[in-house]
Amino acid sequence: MKRLLRLGALLAAAVLLLFGQGSTASAYGQAFFPTQSGGNRGSDVVALQHLLNQAGQSVGTDGVFGSGTTTAVRAFQTARGLGVDGIVGPATWGALAVTVRQGDNGSAVKAVQSLLNAKRGSGLAVDGAFGPATESAVRTFQSHAGIGADGIVGPTTWKNLLWHYENVSFAGGALCAQSPDGNAGAHWGTAAGVAQLEAAAAAFAGTGNGAVPAGDSGFEHGGTIPGHASHDVGMDFDVWPVRTDSAQCTAGRITWQSSTYDRAGTRQLLQAIRAAAPGHVKLVFFNDPQLIAEGLTTQYANHDNHLHIRYCEKVHPSSLYDC
Numbered sequence: 001m002k003r004l005l006r007l008g009a010l011l012a013a014a015v016l017l018l019f020g021q022g023s024t025a026s027a028y029g030q031a032f033f034p035t036q037s038g039g040n041r042g043s044d045v046v047a048l049q050h051l052l053n054q055a056g057q058s059v060g061t062d063g064v065f066g067s068g069t070t071t072a073v074r075a076f077q078t079a080r081g082l083g084v085d086g087i088v089g090p091a092t093w094g095a096l097a098v099t100v101r102q103g104d105n106g107s108a109v110k111a112v113q114s115l116l117n118a119k120r121g122s123g124l125a126v127d128g129a130f131g132p133a134t135e136s137a138v139r140t141f142q143s144h145a146g147i148g149a150d151g152i153v154g155p156t157t158w159k160n161l162l163w164h165y166e167n168v169s170f171a172g173g174a175l176c177a178q179s180p181d182g183n184a185g186a187h188w189g190t191a192a193g194v195a196q197l198e199a200a201a202a203a204f205a206g207t208g209n210g211a212v213p214a215g216d217s218g219f220e221h222g223g224t225i226p227g228h229a230s231h232d233v234g235m236d237f238d239v240w241p242v243r244t245d246s247a248q249c250t251a252g253r254i255t256w257q258s259s260t261y262d263r264a265g266t267r268q269l270l271q272a273i274r275a276a277a278p279g280h281v282k283l284v285f286f287n288d289p290q291l292i293a294e295g296l297t298t299q300y301a302n303h304d305n306h307l308h309i310r311y312c313e314k315v316h317p318s319s320l321y322d323c
Contacts (some may be wrong), residue, residue: 042195210246
């Protein structure tokens, strides 16, 4: 028994080391470059597009990893002698992420500025000029991340900045914030996950079925969330099913068995979720048997009253999040 307890303690310590210890922990000490590929969205994709432009590949900076971005990535990989797969993993990120510092100008600086704005609310002009304001924001981020605060964006800063989670935006009314377990501030996730959820909610708004209630997703640097054992890596998001009165943001959460449950509206929400992240939805846990039969959701205990979206990437350190 003592041996088992020691083993459990070691495993718990490993989880804390891997994912951090909640919203007050310093940024991930072993940050990794988040793999991005066709179908992804978000601020990491915007940064990628700026870096591709810096490298001489002309591509729009719309934050959507579409066919044009895939073509540009493949061309860059070919030019640098990298594996040509159109997927931006550690080697491609490492080749793209050139070191920039005060006095530099160009699209790589725009990438830094856009990431600092999206992930830390720095309020910088995305003008490609690395001036005093950008250097100050870089130093502030480096201190926040627990890395050397020298104001220079080199490999370690790039990796931490790209890895850092982003807060879900509730501006515009397509999403409303819910915290069923009292986890204040637990609306963070990877840049791709957040952008994909926001895009799905924006598309769903056009159906006339009301806003999408977003429950807990993650803390700023990952870590254990009370009541949500799997919400550790910024790629799991809870949303509520749709009500027949479209009042899911104000009238309370329901189950799929409730008389006010709107299956057709919930189906539309699921379709929007999958369409906003093609190839990047690992699964959605929700126990409506009809939606399970349609292949839209997967059965899992205690998921009668919410949809648990799990996003994935082409390559991820955990097989649970690998597409």
